[in-house]
Amino acid sequence: MGKNTGLGKGLRALFPDDAVVVPSQKDEVLEVDVEKLVFYVRTNNVRPNPKQPRKSFDRIKLEELGASIKEHGILQPLVVKPETKGYTIIAGERRWRAANMIGLKEVPVIVKDLPPEEVLEIAIIENVQRENLNSIEEALAYEALMENFNLTQGEIGIRIGKSRTAIANTLRLLKLPQSIQEQLAQEKITSGHARAILILEDPAKMEAFASEIIEKGMSVREAENRIKKMQSEGLVKPLQQKKDNSSGYIAEIQEALERKFETKVHLSNRGKKGKIEFVYSSLEELDRLLERLGYEKEN
Structure with a gap:
């Protein structure tokens, strides 16, 4: 299969319009173009992608999705990659997890035999477009694309549908101390808070300020004003302005x-x-x- 897989155009490009449903008993032997088929495979023959950028799954939301699947079935097939034994999920891990929770024996899938970089790209696209990743997961996913596949921030932006500046701002969050990254992932603080914290540069000051934000329930605006006050008092160095742009x-x-x-x-x-x-x-x-x-x- 060539590289022209519709990446950057959204998930709709992954699902062929002329898809055909094949009974589950035929799922191991197909004499047709499997990339144009939706067919059923045993749920326990499907496994999650170890490089899936999303690391946390809300159990309550999974239970809600499971209830919906029990009532209406899985309306959108999973996209999977064939392996020596079974299949690895490219897109649709939430549906697979919810199906497991309710004891569903079979799940509908579309097979895509893609190279590793496209598998990771699609996993990121699915989660980012549906806003399922927290900011740290998103930053780690972008970092993986840069390190593993030598992509620039601009190239990631093209694939994800975001500006290079947005990609750069997200990646900056990885400069935060690990404790603050965890607070951000747990939604104790927001990305806006995190960008204000980054101005402090010193890890100890960052952690102390993050604790203060959480304890006092500061809004992003209040956190930014607090930083400006610290700068005016000489407690924090003001950002250096570039001589030109x-x-x-x-x-x-x-x-x-x-x-x-x-x-x-x-x-x-x-x-x-x-x-x-x-x-x-x-x-x-x-x-x-x-x-x-x-x-x-x-x-």
Whole structure:
């Protein structure tokens, strides 16, 4: 299967319009294109993806989903990857967990034999689009994409449908001490609180301020005002202002080009001069890039 799997276009691209339901007794031997089929497999033959970005599942919400499944069935099939034994979930772990809770013996699935990076991308897309990840889980997922598959923040933004700035702001949360990351994951504080805490830079001051926010029930606005007061009193160094915004301008242009051409772009400038580099990893990507640039091959 090629790379053109509809990533970045939402989960709808994963489900074929002409899907066919196959009885469960035939789920082990199929002589048709399984990527256009919805069929039933035994629930215990399906296992979660160990790299699933979402780590916590609300039991009450799972029970509510289980009740809905008991009443109406699973309305949207799971997307799974075939393994030597059984299947690994690409999208739909909540449905699978809820099905297990109510003792459902079979679940509907669509099979997608995808490379590891696309499995992780789809798992992130599903959770981010449905707002199922907490901020730390989301940041860890982005970090995994960068470290495991050498993606830039701009490339992640293209796949997820968010700006490079939004990706960068989320990744900054991983600079928080572990205790504050846990408080954020447990929703004791919000991302807004966390961004205010990051200004303190010193881990000990961060932890003390996070405790103060929780104890006093501070709003984000109150936390920000508290930081400003500490800065005015000289207790916290004010953020250094850049002499110009050229780096921000270059970053915005780079992000816009990466979105337009759907490939990695490097911009560098020295004074009034600079260069733009387009990066491709295959001849197919080069052909697509040349087409978007308006280049026509000579016969």
